[in-house]
Amino acid sequence: MLKTINLKKDIKNNKNTFKILKDINLDVKEGEFLSIMGPSGAGKTTLLNILSTVDKPTSGNVYYENKDISKMNNKELSKFRRDNIGFIFQDYNLLDSMSVEDNIALPLVIGNEKQSRIKEEVMRLAKFFGIEAHLKKYPYELSGGQKQRASAARALITSPKIIFADEPTGALDSKSSSELLNCLKDMxxxxxxxxxxxxxxxxxxxxxxxxxxxxDGKLNARIDSSGNRKEFYNSIMNLLTSMGGEVNELL
Known part of the structure; x- marks a missing residue:
């Protein structure tokens, strides 16, 4: 579904060139739930930005269903994002001047969808994320967890094929984090x-x-879940502990 070939990203600062991503080769299949981890400065967010078309690579290719999206112009990228991608951000990106209902509906309103479909989709997703009682409220009246679930509903309302989430639980307490993560898993x-x-x-x-x-800008290791979340968590912790040394299991 989504594939990168020899992806590189360099940033120039005066006479210095910093290599942020180094020959990233990644294959994401349809229906996967993939997490990207690593220490600060490893290139995680840069990779996410390139995969989601927010940024462009210095060299290499990003293919979506055999189309090279890294070569698309701005007009083509805009249409591609609208038709295929949803975003969930750490800081919610909700508009405080609009109700929760209107925030969720916004992508369909921009797309000139019929009001009947917009209302139907907003209610369907509000029920799915457990926020139907808060639709008439404004974002500043919600808890962090409720805001993030509203953000997730907005991301899903255009029926995207891929959701990109950048530290979606970073500003949430443990209860709200669990609620959101269960929603992402169900989604x-x-x-x-x-x-x-x-x-x-x-x-x-x-x-x-x-x-x-x-x-250091490279894919270093991979772990696949067996379906047991507790065991998977322990495997992640063990590998993170070993990241101080050389880890190259996988790819």
Missing amino acids: NEKFNVTVIMVTHDPFSASYSKKVIFMK
Whole structure:
């Protein structure tokens, strides 16, 4: 579904060139729930930004269903994002001047969908995320967990094939984190939406089906879940502990 070939990202600062991503080769299949982990500066968010078309690589290719999206122009990218991608951000990105209902509906309103379909989809997703009682409220009246679930509903309302989540539990308490992660897991399984999540948190990563670890701009290791989340969490913790040494299991 999503594939990168020899992906590189360099950033130039005066006369210096910093290599952020180094020959990333990654293959994400439809319906996967993938977490990307690694220490600060490993290149996690840069990789997510390139996969989600927010940024472009210095060299290499990003293929989505055999189309090279890294070569698309801005107009083509805009259409591609609208038709295929949803985003969940750490800081919610909700508009405080609009009700929760209107925030969730916004992508369909921009797409000139019929009001009847918009209302139907908003209610369906509000029920799925457990926020139907809060639709008439404004984001500043919600808890962090409720805001993030509203953000997730907005991300899903266009029926995207891929959801990109950048540290979605970073600003949440443990209860709200668990609620959101269970929603992401259900979303992945019930709607067959591919989820790619950047996280520093092993607990969050344990909800996914696969975890890849980055180190110094490279893919360094991978663990696949057997379906037992507790065992998967322990495996993630063990590998994170060993990341101080050389880890190259996998790829």
